[in-house]
Amino acid sequence: MADVRLEQVTRRFGSVVAVNNVDLHIKDKEFMVFLGPSGCGKTTTLRSIAGLEKIDQGRIFLGERDVTELPPGQRGIGMVFQSYALFPHMTIADNIGFGLKIKKVPASVMAERVNRVAQLLYLDNLLHRYPGQLSGGQRQRVAVARALVIEPAVLLMDEPLSNLDALLRLQMRAELKKLHHAINATTIYVTHDQVEALSLGDRIAVMKDGQIVQCDVPMEIYDKPANVFVGSFIGNPPMNFIRGEIMRENGQLLIKGRGFSITPSTRFTPILQGRSEIILGIRPENFRVQFHEPTDTTNAVRASVEVVELLGNIRLLTIDLSGSILKVSVEPHTAVNPGENVWLTWNEDKLCFYDSETEWAITPSRVSA
Amino acid sequence: MRLRKVAFYAVAILFAVWTILPIVLIALAALTPRQELYSWPRQFVPSTISLESFQFFVNSHGVLASTGRSVIVAVATVLIALLVGAPAGYALARFRFRGKEAFRIGILLTRMFPTSLLAIPLAVLYLKTNIYDTILGLAFMHAALAMPFVVLITSSLFLKVPYDLEEAAMTLGCSRIGAFARVSLPIALPSLVAAGIYTFVLSWNEVFASAVLTVHNRTLPAHIISTLNVSPLNFKFAGGFFMIIPALIFIFIVRRYLLSMWGVAINK
Known part of the structure; x- marks a missing residue:
């Protein structure tokens, strides 16, 4: 019932522009993740939607309502804070019921709704306790319960899992995802953890310097980062970027860089034509590592392995390509030693091209446009 | 070591x-x-x-009456000091405004002037505004003396209540004032009471301003000091002990809070 629309939203702190002219449409019942490094404006954007920040320019709509001037309590939002912000002087039941009490919901209705939410979040036998007596994970669930009980049209979460230890975070992540399907509220979730973003989001808005760099479904963001920043921010280890010059030899386009020269297939011609330099982007898992010289060496690059790290599910190689360092992941059982020379080939479908100056992705449509 | x-x-x-x-x-x-x-x-x-x-x-003669006045003045001082000082402390803790540090230092500076230096101008001012020799007038003076402590102590109290809590209350339907009243105030209340008791003791013990600004409506310390050189020895000792008891009891009750209050105020 409530989509969220941001129109040219700007928030300044003195001379710093925390949120810079952001336009965004979040669909009803969508799970939207704001992802970015600290200071990118994701939390400020969330707080602006909550009404905790007064925006300097622009409008914010929740459903049909323009909520730009409304105080937080009248917007129909529920918010989960990074610190949980539980009221230490109230029991868990009073904490969860706080919003209902303010809205003067009758006591019997309130008790029933508090119990229902408490059950949903496995808090039913903790209701008489105080926040100080709960573990981190339990407090986190109370914070979610308190935001949910007022049945908000939009649920806002500001790094809700960042104060939990790794195992609990994994568990809560799955629970949040399950919860989102159960409650039917549009959810906006702020995180700096790309794994959280990929696992939770229907869509991810990657932010930097107060602007949304790319907003798309997780798979697109991962496979086709809009620029070098997104590619290096998402993915662990990040995407590899290799600079190369574009040459024409015997009527064929070549990409030449330090220690390599490749001949891309002709379908990339629209992208490469008319440029002298380019940045290639390729994810560590999209390389193929061969230990013998392949029969066709036109698109094979020779390099030496520097470091081999076993990460359990993969083996991560640090490869020196005439001075540029590449991260390449291979099967964990691959027998490979530091100092070995290998041949690298790659899946051309997964290759990304970036403008050497703007560092933004070049797509054929962009070229033709 | x-x-x-x-x-x-x-x-x-x-x-x-x-x-x-x-x-x-x-x-x-x-x-x-x-x-x-x-x-x-x-x-x-x-x-x-x-x-x-x-x-x-x-x-x-005069002891019970001046004791009664002492209590009234002290209670009035606590009310005035908290009503004026606590919001100032809250503002120092929560808001960023131009001249905040100057304000903080300025409040402390008021304690730099010895009361004796201000005595005559104050007496003149009090006479002009017709509050000389009144209980309320004296309470104003005591509140002014207590103000730096109250403002700095309450500001450190409110700093200890995370602003997140008020924001959370606001997202749950409270107005800004409602969030303060329902969340920050109850959490800070025990310490506020301690600050109030501290102020009470300060007013109860204060003798100089009381002696200068009143003639007939004297508080207990002012009354004792004005009759001191004509009193017998046992009167002096009994009076001294009588004055000390309430202060001792109150400070004993709030000693835990005083420690934490000053601990924070010093750390800040």
């Missing part, structure tokens, strides 16, 4: 004795029968505990 510890305890014990000894001596003297008080050589510990001096003091 051990030497430092020994030195630390030595200084602490010295300081404690320095503070406690006069109180003990006054208490002993106040509880000594009158006859024994004037005898020579006097025993350190009285032979019997006697409330004779006490009764004499309490029944003296």
Whole structure:
């Protein structure tokens, strides 16, 4: 019932522009993740939607309502804070019921709704306790319960899992995802953890310097980062970027860089034509590592392995390509030693091209446009 | 390391004795029968505990009336100081505004002027505004004296209540004031009460401004000091002990809060 629309939203702190002219449409019942490094404006954007920040320019709509001037309590939002912000002087039941009490919901209705939410979040036998007596994970669930009980049209979460230890975070992540399907509220979730973003989001808005760099479904963001920043921010280890010059030899386009020269297939011609330099982007898992010289060496690059790290599910190689360092992941059982020379080939479908100056992705449509 | 510890305890014990000894001596003297008080050589510990001096003091002319006034002035001082000082402390804790640091220092600077320096201008001002020799006027003065403490202490109290909590309350439907009243105030209340009691004791003990700004409506300390040189010895001791008791009791009750309040105020 409530989509969220941001129109040219700007928030300044003195001379710093925390949120810079952001336009965004979040669909009803969508799970939207704001992802970015600290200071990118994701939390400020969330707080602006909550009404905790007064925006300097622009409008914010929740459903049909323009909520730009409304105080937080009248917007129909529920918010989960990074610190949980539980009221230490109230029991868990009073904490969860706080919003209902303010809205003067009758006591019997309130008790029933508090119990229902408490059950949903496995808090039913903790209701008489105080926040100080709960573990981190339990407090986190109370914070979610308190935001949910007022049945908000939009649920806002500001790094809700960042104060939990790794195992609990994994568990809560799955629970949040399950919860989102159960409650039917549009959810906006702020995180700096790309794994959280990929696992939770229907869509991810990657932010930097107060602007949304790319907003798309997780798979697109991962496979086709809009620029070098997104590619290096998402993915662990990040995407590899290799600079190369574009040459024409015997009527064929070549990409030449330090220690390599490749001949891309002709379908990339629209992208490469008319440029002298380019940045290639390729994810560590999209390389193929061969230990013998392949029969066709036109698109094979020779390099030496520097470091081999076993990460359990993969083996991560640090490869020196005439001075540029590449991260390449291979099967964990691959027998490979530091100092070995290998041949690298790659899946051309997964290759990304970036403008050497703007560092933004070049797509054929962009070229033709 | 051990030497430092020994030195630390030595200084602490010295300081404690320095503070406690006069109180003990006054208490002993106040509880000594009158006859024994004037005898020579006097025993350190009285032979019997006697409330004779006490009764004499309490029944003296003006003592009960000035005690009543002392209580009223102290209560009024607490109310004024908290009503004005606590919001200022809240503002210092929560908002960023131009001249905030100057404001903070400025509040402290008011304590730099000795009251004796201000006595005559104040008396003139009080006479002009017709609040000279009134209970309310004296409460204003005491509130002004207590203000720096109240503002700085409450600001450190509110700093300890995370602003997140108020924001959370606002997202759940509270107005800004509602969030303060329902969340920050209850959390800070015990410490606010402690600050109030501290202010009460400050007013209860204050003697100089009370003596200067009142003539007929004197508080207990002002009354005692003005009658001191015409009073018998047992009156002085009983009066001194009578003054100390409430202060001791109150400070004892709030000692835990005082420690944490000052701890924070010093750390900030």
